[in-house]
Amino acid sequence: MSKLFRAVILGPPGSGKGTISERVASCFGLQHLSSGDFLRENIAAKTEAGVLAKTYIEKGALVPDHVMTRLMLPRLEEMTRHSWLLDGFPRTLAQAEALNSACELDVVISLNIPLETLKERLRHRWIHPASGRVYNMFFNPPRVQGVDDISGEPLIQHEDDKPEALVARLRHYKDVAKPVIDLYRAKGILHMFSDTETDRIWPYVSSLLSAKIPTDLADAQRATTH
Numbered sequence: 001m002s003k004l005f006r007a008v009i010l011g012p013p014g015s016g017k018g019t020i021s022e023r024v025a026s027c028f029g030l031q032h033l034s035s036g037d038f039l040r041e042n043i044a045a046k047t048e049a050g051v052l053a054k055t056y057i058e059k060g061a062l063v064p065d066h067v068m069t070r071l072m073l074p075r076l077e078e079m080t081r082h083s084w085l086l087d088g089f090p091r092t093l094a095q096a097e098a099l100n101s102a103c104e105l106d107v108v109i110s111l112n113i114p115l116e117t118l119k120e121r122l123r124h125r126w127i128h129p130a131s132g133r134v135y136n137m138f139f140n141p142p143r144v145q146g147v148d149d150i151s152g153e154p155l156i157q158h159e160d161d162k163p164e165a166l167v168a169r170l171r172h173y174k175d176v177a178k179p180v181i182d183l184y185r186a187k188g189i190l191h192m193f194s195d196t197e198t199d200r201i202w203p204y205v206s207s208l209l210s211a212k213i214p215t216d217l218a219d220a221q222r223a224t225t226h
C-alpha cells in the first residue's frame with residue numbers, strides 16, 4: 001500500500017483554513033477533517049462532549065484539551081487508511097503533543113493573516129450549518145443572498161463570529177498558537193504563508209503539496225476522485 005499523507009493546517013479564525021482545505025481536498029483528494037465542524041455536529045447531536053463544548057464555544061473560549069483530544073483521536077483512528085488534512089486541531093501545545101503520539105505528520109501549513117483582514121472577513125462569513133459550506137458576502141457570495149447554493153436552506157452566522165466573541169477568540173489564538181508553531185518549526189515540517197488574499201496563497205500551497213505528496217498516492221487519489 002502506498003504511504004499515506006498527513007497534513008495539518010494552522011491559522012487564526014478567518015485565516016482561510018476551511019477555504020484552503022476544501023481546495024486541497026478537491027485538488028489532491030485528501031480528506032478534510034475540520035474539528036470545528038466535528039464539534040458542531042456533536043453539539044447538534046447533543047453528545048456528552050458536544051453539550052460540554054457548547055458552553056466554552058459560546059464564550060469564545062477554547063474547549064479543554066482533554067475534551068478535544070478525546071473527541072479527535074478516535075476520529076483519526078477511523079481514518080487509518082486515508083490521507084487527510086486536519087483543520088482546527090491541534091490548537092494548543094497539549095493537543096499537538098497528543099497528536100504527535102498518535103501519528104506522524106508530513107506537512108504543517110501555517111497561515112499568517114493580518115488582524116484587520118481577519119476581523120473584516122469574519123464579520124461577513126455566513127455558513128450552511130448542515131454541510132459546513134462557507135460563504136463570504138464579497139469573496140464567495142451565495143447565488144441568492146442568505147441561501148445555500150446547493151440545498152436552498154438558510155445560511156447562519158456562527159455565534160463565535162459575532163463581534164462579542166470575536167476579539168477574545170483572536171487574542172487567545174495568538175497566545176496558544178505560538179508554542180504549537182514553534183514545535184512544528186523545530187520538527188522541520190512547518191510551512192508559513194503570509195498574505196491578505198487566499199487566492200495569492202493558494203498557488204504556493206498547491207506547489208508545496210504537489211512536491212510533497214508521493215506520486216503513486218496522488219495518482220491513486222486522482223483515479224478515485226475522477
Ligand SMILES: Nc1ccn([C@@H]2O[C@H](COP(=O)(O)OP(=O)(O)OP(=O)(O)O)[C@@H](O)[C@H]2O)c(=O)n1
Nearest residue numbers: 013014035036057061062063068088089091160
Ligand atoms: N481544537 C479546537 C477546535 C475548535 N475549538 C472551538 O470550536 C470553535 C469553532 O471551531 P472552528 O470552526 O475551527 O473555529 P475557528 O478555528 O475558531 O475558526 P474557523 O472556522 O472559524 O476556523 C472555536 O472557536 C473554539 O471555541 C476548540 O476549542 N479547540
Ligand SMILES: Nc1nc2c(ncn2[C@@H]2O[C@H](COP(=O)(O)OP(=O)(O)O)[C@@H](O)[C@H]2O)c(=O)[nH]1
Nearest residue numbers: 014015016017018019121125135136139197198
Ligand atoms: N475577502 C476575502 N475573504 C476570504 C478570503 N479567503 C477566505 N475568505 C472568507 O473569509 C472567511 C473565513 O474563511 P475560512 O476559510 O472559513 O477560515 P477559517 O476560519 O480559517 O477556516 C470565509 O467567509 C471565507 O469565505 C480572501 O482571500 N478574501
